[in-house]
Amino acid sequence: MTRQGRLLEIGPTDNTSDQRTPRQLLRLIPEEARASFIPVVPARYASNPHEWDMTRVAPDRPRADGVPIEVTGSVKTQSGAPVRHALLEVWSANHYGRYRHVEDMSGLQLDKNHLGLGRVLTDEDGNYRFLAISPGAYLARPDIGRWRPKHIHISVSGGASRLITQMYFPDEPNNQSDPMAILMGDAFERNIGKPFEPANNDLDEAYRFDIVVGGRNATYFE
Amino acid sequence: MSPNRQNQLPATNEDTSGPYFPIAFGDPALEDLTRFEVGMVGQATGTPIILRGKILDRHGDLAHGAIMEFWQANAKGVYRTPATKDNPDVENWFHGYGRLRSHTGYYEFRTILPGAVAERAPNITITLFSDGISRVVTQMFFEGNDANADDPILQTVGEDAPKLIARHDGRTAKGEEVYLFNIVMAGDGETPFFDDLES
Numbered sequence A: 001m002t003r004q005g006r007l008l009e010i011g012p013t014d015n016t017s018d019q020r021t022p023r024q025l026l027r028l029i030p031e032e033a034r035a036s037f038i039p040v041v042p043a044r045y046a047s048n049p050h051e052w053d054m055t056r057v058a059p060d061r062p063r064a065d066g067v068p069i070e071v072t073g074s075v076k077t078q079s080g081a082p083v084r085h086a087l088l089e090v091w092s093a094n095h096y097g098r099y100r101h102v103e104d105m106s107g108l109q110l111d112k113n114h115l116g117l118g119r120v121l122t123d124e125d126g127n128y129r130f131l132a133i134s135p136g137a138y139l140a141r142p143d144i145g146r147w148r149p150k151h152i153h154i155s156v157s158g159g160a161s162r163l164i165t166q167m168y169f170p171d172e173p174n175n176q177s178d179p180m181a182i183l184m185g186d187a188f189e190r191n192i193g194k195p196f197e198p199a200n201n202d203l204d205e206a207y208r209f210d211i212v213v214g215g216r217n218a219t220y221f222e
Numbered sequence B: 001m002s003p004n005r006q007n008q009l010p011a012t013n014e015d016t017s018g019p020y021f022p023i024a025f026g027d028p029a030l031e032d033l034t035r036f037e038v039g040m041v042g043q044a045t046g047t048p049i050i051l052r053g054k055i056l057d058r059h060g061d062l063a064h065g066a067i068m069e070f071w072q073a074n075a076k077g078v079y080r081t082p083a084t085k086d087n088p089d090v091e092n093w094f095h096g097y098g099r100l101r102s103h104t105g106y107y108e109f110r111t112i113l114p115g116a117v118a119e120r121a122p123n124i125t126i127t128l129f130s131d132g133i134s135r136v137v138t139q140m141f142f143e144g145n146d147a148n149a150d151d152p153i154l155q156t157v158g159e160d161a162p163k164l165i166a167r168h169d170g171r172t173a174k175g176e177e178v179y180l181f182n183i184v185m186a187g188d189g190e191t192p193f194f195d196d197l198e199s
């Protein structure tokens, strides 16, 4: 049997996925060309010290509406090695489900105290931590009443590790009907933050979200 | 890829970047690799080029809000990786990794014409993240380069090879060579995308 690449699946009830998902099988990378496909992201990160707390726009400003949460975890390669000094770029909607992005035309309520985006680095042991407002779910397809469940977007880049993912929340009613969750199947479980008791009584909830960078994004220079 | 996956941790699922990747995360230095830092002395050697084009969806409409990442060798054909740390041809002022977010689906990326790496024609790897997909990856080549005929990637795609070759479109007044390269994400004229997982 000849070796063939995968056919990417189209997210059900997702118009953009229908418009942008390649219809051809992905082509397998010939061995001689493999190394050329693995970018090494230079460590030239912009990260402002206050951005680890995305629940307020600046350290001297009040906290945004909603439930302040802590998100913490490790970033590892599939062989278990910590990814040190990796950049996490994080963005999420406010309590009302609205992004501060200028292209979010949903008309949902803005919150002038919500930062909603930030960059943090993993430490020597590959661990990270940030504060966020528990994001609101939002109606992604008003025409068919399909909601996006609460989620936080996280992009990881460090050396040859690269991943864009989302952390979801346990027991959310909209998890089941989400197109991305449907595509992940049983593996969706891995993208759900695990609740724990926050140590700081300034925070209402805390989630552990351990990230493993791998699959096709293997780290070739370990 | 290592065939021994027994002891490996299961990877976190890739997910869509969605439409709202923060524009604020943009870094001007990563959108123009012909100069290393804005307003600083220090630039890469080689021929400056402008790579421009459109990202199109299945209906031929512009795919707005896509994030593009570029990865290439320097003018001497050397990638800057941990493996080439001691190679004298690695340049201080060129890391070969670029990133931009295209608001409209048009893009323009300034860089240095990559040199040829052993057994390969000069190329730039392009990764796309966007709403609706998690990521797709392709590789583009340069019109008129003799090494294209023997490149393993162009050979793999056979008659689709022209879809991976950027067209030379003259040069600017400042001397930058202009190349045009469109990416069709799906449907008629679809760009070949690459992966290293078997189905």
Ligand SMILES: [Fe+3]
Residues within 6 Å of the ligand: A151, A153, B018
């Ligand atoms: Fe989102």
